[in-house]
Amino acid sequence: AQSVTQLDSQVPVFEEAPVELRCNYSSSVSVYLFWYVQYPNQGLQLLLKYLSGSTLVESINGFEAEFNKSQTSFHLRKPSVHISDTAEYFCAVIERVGGAQKLVFGQGTRLTINP
């Protein structure tokens, strides 16, 4: 079974509109959850992560994600997007395989902001 699933491959929105990028994880993996962002022609960079504590985590550029254990979800939201948010967003989880742990990524969601 897929450890992490991103339900939308592409999400087009208008500038200043709200957006939600959906991510669901398998209940068999750890609850260490991440969102990485890949801007055009750049490497992936960490946007935010949940390890423990408050279920709502925020990034410095206005994104937030909420860990929902009952829904096994970690959706990413922003109340008002900007053109500069155009990027591909990857949800990731820590998966334990044998004695090793590794970061497992979803398939990605391409966020396109239209003026």
Added chain:
Amino acid sequence: EAGVVQSPRYKIIEKKQPVAFWCNPISGHNTLYWYRQNLGQGPELLIRYENEEAVDDSQLPKDRFSAERLKGVDSTLKIQPAELGDSAVYLCASSLARLSTDTQYFGPGTRLTVL
């Protein structure tokens, strides 16, 4: 602070030819990762190094892929011989500590096209 450096950025080769990718991690980062990202997919871990030791190479196709991290700093990933299905972006990442929850910093990747 310089980020993760990878070279070359692009490589086009014919099948059955060898190819090598180079990575220089962030200074002081002991853990180094190689990922492969197929078109429309998230990155998948190939190998993880702790200093010069490969601690997780379970996903590395060892019949044609090899990697090394001499002196625990730079790393090289090699494919010999390349196949059509090896066309992908090869990403290098590094992290300060060995914890799986530690933030990984990614390079821009090498886009390999096998003709």
